[in-house]
Amino acid sequence: MIKLNLVEPSRENFAPFGDLITLDGAEHFPINQGSTERFHALSKVDVGDEGGKPIISLFRGKAFHLPFKLRVMERHPLGSQSFIPVTTSLTNQYLVIVAPATCQTEEEITQNLHAFLVKGFRGVTYAKGVWHHPLISLDEEQDFIVVDRSGPGNNCDEISITQEITVAN
């Protein structure tokens, strides 16, 4: 049995898996004659492979609770997928569980898991091919703006996790 500890994400520790979307440390500058501040390019969107196009959707995620048992991981080999919480609350939180895109088997995935507790208005972009758990809103239902790929081809690999793995605070 493996117990995964939760880590607070930063731009640096999340970089191997994609982009942490946050205003902290973001490049920003005034536009529109000073009436708007642009926090620029918080995340790339990388969905053009094999004729893919970006689309904007909304995911409404049911509430999960800690401790959380891992049963499945997935990845999108043809494109990035960005999640941005629709919230102004500083206390809402969700889980992000990832493994490097280079993993090929359950064993490689489970030996390279990282679990992040993301709080408030912070989003994540999973880079193309990065293994991740489907959306895990904590404590209450949450809405996320999602930017991902629409287009031809198989863009979802899924793998069952049979090892006993628990995420706890």
Add this chain to the structure above:
Amino acid sequence: MIKLNLVEPSRENFAPFGDLITLDGAEHFPINQGSTERFHALSKVDVGDEGGKPIISLFRGKAFHLPFKLRVMERHPLGSQSFIPVTTSLTNQYLVIVAPATCQTEEEITQNLHAFLVKGFRGVTYAKGVWHHPLISLDEEQDFIVVDRSGPGNNCDEISITQEITVAN
């Protein structure tokens, strides 16, 4: 002097200018073994011309108040631009002032203006080349997720509005 009246946007009346981003009437279906509801493809993103790539940014718009005097319109000839308010409030509101992409002069623009009052969690995508006023948050500062184009080339045309045009409720 022209007084523009405010209209509530719908998918239909906004279609000539782009996409109204709303959960009302959106296609949706369960994913992730039923733990997530996906409100699918609320908007297209059309930024690929001349090597453009999509990026995710955040715009923080200062508060404006009605009546509003129009002084400038702009358009992005190489790509769409999507605005999604980061709010769970039903009462926040912002203005959207548009004119068709086919307009070439101030006179054509001012004779074809449409003004929308957008309330709550609803976004808009300005289609490529559609004339629009820069962000107009009403009554309070507001944050918007913005998906637009990064890349080479001139992607902003701006035109001063010298005619006296006022938007009022």
